[in-house]
Amino acid sequence: MERQMDKINLGIVGLRFGSTMIEQLMQGEGSRFFRVHSVYDLDQAKTGVCAANYGAKPHDSLDSLLADPDVQAIGLFTPPAGRAELIGRIIGSGKDVMTTKPFEMDPCKARNILEKANELKRVVHLNSPGPLKDNKLRQIEAWRERFDLGIPVGCRADIWVNYREQADGGWYDDPEKCPVAPIFRLGIYIINDMVRLFGPARQVAVMSSRLLTGRPTVDNAQVSIQFRNGAIAGIFGSFCVDDSQRYKEPMTINFERGTIYSSVMPQEEGEPGKLLLVTKDRATGERVTEETYVTGGSGEYQWEEWHGSIIERRLNDEAYIRDIVEGINIIEAMRKSDKTGATQKVGENV
Structure with a gap:
């Protein structure tokens, strides 16, 4: 990852919606910045199908995926309830996160995990609100x-x-x-x-x-x-x-x-x-x-901004955290x- 345009290996978690995101990522602007390296879903049949379709490495547990040293960041596309806990596990493993709206159901948990990400120097972005205004x-x-x-x-x-x-x-x-x-x-x-x-x-x-x-x-x-x-x-x-x-x-x-x-x-x-x-x-x-x-x-997913933030360790500022949490409120x-x-x-x- 010496050069800013080096692609980052991405693990996709949650394949009901995540499979759609893989298609968008591979066919869109995000393919310049990320490659789909690994996939995981609670439904192992989905994991196998996605792995075969997209040439990705299948994992049989989240712990296995997070322990994979070749996976550098996670696209998290599980349902919103309890997502803060999953993000906590991901950033605790030393990986950055892109996830989808709504970020969480509980505004206090949302703020706490976003502040924790900053403490751990991990980058957590959403598609809505995105880090940059459209x-x-x-x-x-x-x-x-x-x-x-x-x-x-x-x-x-x-x-x-x-x-x-x-x-x-x-x-x-x-x-x-x-x-x-x-x-x-x-x-x-x-x-x-x-x-x-x-x-x-x-x-x-x-x-x-x-x-x-x-x-x-x-x-x-x-x-x-x-x-x-x-x-x-x-x-x-x-x-x-x-x-x-x-x-x-x-x-x-x-x-x-x-x-x-x-x-x-x-x-x-x-x-x-x-x-x-x-x-x-x-x-x-x-x-x-x-x-x-x-x-x-x-x-819209701001893949380039997420990539740059990961490379340069640009953490979320208070204004972005506040915008996320106010929407959840x-x-x-x-x-x-x-x-x-x-x-x-x-x-x-x-």
């Missing part, structure tokens, strides 16, 4: 500063897709492990973006329903969030909309002196998203608009609100 967030922040848009007032955001799922006994079927499923599984990206735009939340309220799903968990939901700065946001998430738009994610953000629209009109999957700013000239009162298109988005309040039917205050224990 192009959309950077553009929104640039407009806010350039046009002096003032304080955030509110936001409406949606995420919908056409799923017709059936129960399979996995964690997607468990309301405790997968609360308010459309928000927990997809709307989490929006929650993490909102935390970066608006800061910590004060309270959360949920409405949800089961319309078309064969799972015991809901497939149609809305969450309202009041942030500590007074801004109010609403997120609608659904697995029930079949309108040819897969993972449609429109957003409208109101500031004191302007509004930003993101990907409101129909677009093809993979096309750049359109951002439109509407404000006015403070001197003349005339409307001012500006538009641009951005690629990428919340939830909202998820925890959302879970409680869905169970009780009442507005739930967001924990302030971070």
